[in-house]
Amino acid sequence: MAEMIGSIIILLGAIFHFSAGLGIFRMPDAYTRMQAGTKASTLGNVLVLLGLAFLHPDWSLKLLLLIGFVLVTNPVSSHALARAAHVIGIPMAQETGVDALRDVRKRGRGAT
Amino acid sequence: MTSGVVLVTGLALILIGMWGLLTHRNILRIVIAFSLMGTGTHIMIVATGYVTNGTAPIIDRALTLSEAPARAVDPIPSALVVTAIVIGLAVTAVMLAYAIRLYQSKKTLSIDSFTESKW
Amino acid sequence: MMRKISAVLVVVFFGLVFSSLAINFTERQSLRPLAESYVKLVPQDLGAPNVITGILLTYRGFDTLGEVAALFMAAAAVGLLLGTSDKGRGGSPAELSERPKPSSEIVQSGAQILVPLISIFAAYIIMNGHRSAGGGFQGGAVIASSVLLLVLASPRYRVDLDFFSMTESAAGVIFVLVGIAGLIFAGGFLDSRVLPIGQFGAFISAGAIPILSVLLGVKVGCELSVIVDRFRA
Numbered sequence: 378m379a380e381m382i383g384s385i386i387i388l389l390g391a392i393f394h395f396s397a398g399l400g401i402f403r404m405p406d407a408y409t410r411m412q413a414g415t416k417a418s419t420l421g422n423v424l425v426l427l428g429l430a431f432l433h434p435d436w437s438l439k440l441l442l443l444i445g446f447v448l449v450t451n452p453v454s455s456h457a458l459a460r461a462a463h464v465i466g467i468p469m470a471q472e473t474g475v476d477a478l479r480d481v482r483k484r485g486r487g488a489t
Numbered sequence: 490m491t492s493g494v495v496l497v498t499g500l501a502l503i504l505i506g507m508w509g510l511l512t513h514r515n516i517l518r519i520v521i522a523f524s525l526m527g528t529g530t531h532i533m534i535v536a537t538g539y540v541t542n543g544t545a546p547i548i549d550r551a552l553t554l555s556e557a558p559a560r561a562v563d564p565i566p567s568a569l570v571v572t573a574i575v576i577g578l579a580v581t582a583v584m585l586a587y588a589i590r591l592y593q594s595k596k597t598l599s600i601d602s603f604t605e606s607k608w
Numbered sequence: 609m610m611r612k613i614s615a616v617l618v619v620v621f622f623g624l625v626f627s628s629l630a631i632n633f634t635e636r637q638s639l640r641p642l643a644e645s646y647v648k649l650v651p652q653d654l655g656a657p658n659v660i661t662g663i664l665l666t667y668r669g670f671d672t673l674g675e676v677a678a679l680f681m682a683a684a685a686v687g688l689l690l691g692t693s694d695k696g697r698g699g700s701p702a703e704l705s706e707r708p709k710p711s712s713e714i715v716q717s718g719a720q721i722l723v724p725l726i727s728i729f730a731a732y733i734i735m736n737g738h739r740s741a742g743g744g745f746q747g748g749a750v751i752a753s754s755v756l757l758l759v760l761a762s763p764r765y766r767v768d769l770d771f772f773s774m775t776e777s778a779a780g781v782i783f784v785l786v787g788i789a790g791l792i793f794a795g796g797f798l799d800s801r802v803l804p805i806g807q808f809g810a811f812i813s814a815g816a817i818p819i820l821s822v823l824l825g826v827k828v829g830c831e832l833s834v835i836v837d838r839f840r841a
Binding site for chain 3: 565576
């Protein structure tokens with residue numbers, strides 16, 4: 378029973394990873410691609426580790442620490458990447474509605 | 490069966506990397522294709538060392554000393570791949586440094602514009 | 609068009625070769641003779657539970673020295689290509705000022721949590737090379753990733769190139785000296801039996817393998833950190 382639940386959760390995680398890859402392939406510009414890649418693949422990671430915790434219950438504490446680590450590192454690195462892309466001036470897609478850092482781009486240097 | 494699947498995955502990755510290497514014109518995509526080929530090769534080498542129902546060649550609670558020769562996986566391909574991964578990182582760094590210099594000299598990332606070495 | 613056709617032909621040809629490899633592949637039921645002798649010898653003679661580290665640092669130790677030399681060549685090539693010289697720097701965009709911009713708050717606070725964790729983890733991997741999975745190469749790569757995070761989080765952080773180069777060279781020299789000590793006092797070059805084998809599985813055991821692991825980890829970590837620092841804008 379626990380094996381079945383664990384395997385289904387791992388399969389769900391694999392589906393999320395696949396959708397992350399599909400998103401990177403199909404999204405129009407760099408920023409949306411980064412968002413698709415990070416969000417979906419982080420969730421896929423968490424689900425796969427959770428499913429593994431169901432299959433091997435005595436590894437639960439280590440897997441929980443791993444999940445915490447993944448949740449801290451993935452978004453930070455993607456944020457640094459997206460911010461660097463914005464500073465260099467990579468153009469956004471035509472359909473972009475809101476640019477939260479537009480005045481930063483206009484002002485140029487000296488702002489965070 | 491298990492290592493057959495892993496072997497086919499590794500070989501498929503090598504083929505995909507080779508296709509990307511030969512088709513793309515952007516230098517950064519060619520570097521990504523190289524890295525993909527490297528990863529596929531590592532997976533393939535490790536897959537050849539699998540022994541049926543084997544486990545990692547580390548002597549601890551799961552694998553005692555007396556049953557090690559019967560149940561351990563081949564340690565030699567793993568040892569080769571461990572160093573190969575780190576060296577693959579260094580070689581990718583060299584390729585990216587080349588890409589930076591090429592971009593600084595011609596302001597474009599398409600390899601069609603670098604024709605000095607062609608016949 | 610010609611180019612695409614020849615690319616397709618090359619990939620199809622390699623696909624045929626690989627498929628003949630994959631079809632005739634049968635999973636092994638028992639270890640090959642050489643692997644079996646390694647799995648028996650390493651815990652017995654060297655006292656190291658981790659067979660892979662025992663192979664890498666004693667039985668195939670000379671290959672490890674060669675791979676370290678290959679890493680050094682890669683670091684030298686990156687230093688040559690990206691080294692700071694005033695002549696070749698025509699590409700930096702004019703609107704980036706000389707004073708580096710501070711990074712955003714998320715990256716800074718993330719780095720404050722993560723850099724100590726990653727450094728401790730790297731030290732743990734290196735020191736436990738002989739007891740469970742780990743070793744010098746892997747720990748060195750993790751050290752370089754913590755340096756990368758530091759460089760990303762505080763752009764004013766300058767990697768001290770002199771210190772890293774001297775540490776790396778000193779680690780390499782001591783590595784070769786331990787190898788020569790193996791030549792004089794024990795079986796051959798890089799034989800790890802110069803130091804007593806000790807109790808199986810204890811922290812200080814397995815001869816000179818922990819020392820070699822630490823030296824290797826320090827050398828690889830410094831090299832990759834220098835490579836990472838060269839890529840700074």
